[in-house]
Amino acid sequence: MAEPAASTLIPLDQVDPALVEDVLDRAFGPGRQERTAYKIRQGTDWLPGLSFAALDAEEYLVGTIQAWPVALNDPQGRAHPLIMVGPVAITPERQDQGFGRALMAAQAAAIDPAAPIPQVLIGDAPYYGRFGFTEAPRGWQCPGPWDPARLLIRGAAPATLPQAGMLGPWLG
């Protein structure tokens, strides 16, 4: 595993939103807004206490992580709150230098341990498995195309969440 890069992490709301969009464009390429993850959190605002930026030793913005309030809506019509993690985005020329890991650690540390809300994301299990994410129950649905092997959760005691439901924005 790469050694952590020399970096400074700051709250994302201290960064010009246009620079954040630029990092996301460069990490994900065109069409990122069509992704199912964007549909799940549609209409919500990212959570400032759980969203961070990474600056390199020269104080250039090299990566971002966000988190969003979403819900699993069960078949009985109850909404179960979840934190949606991501995107995690590192500029292409600074990938594999530990910035993503540093951002994931900062966000995990900021989640209130006294009232941990389970986290969900759509991403590569070999990467996010390092941070404790495992496959969501196969009964969980998304409002767009998704690969079940990439729908991942963390921090949920299996008995506390429904085995079936539709993910969507937290509108409570």
Ligand SMILES: CC(C)(COP(=O)(O)OP(=O)(O)OC[C@H]1O[C@@H](n2cnc3c(N)ncnc32)[C@H](O)[C@@H]1OP(=O)(O)O)[C@@H](O)C(=O)NCCC(=O)NCCS
């Ligand atoms: C995926 C991403 C966030 C990882 O951040 P990073 O700073 O590049 O990676 P880190 O330095 O934290 O970790 C590097 C390690 O993760 C591994 N890794 C990186 N991306 C991976 C992936 N998609 N799947 C599996 N392993 C991955 C690397 O091989 C490396 O492994 P090693 O430690 O055994 O050498 C970053 O590469 C990125 O922004 N990619 C494009 C956008 C994206 O796919 N975001 C994630 C979906 S929300």
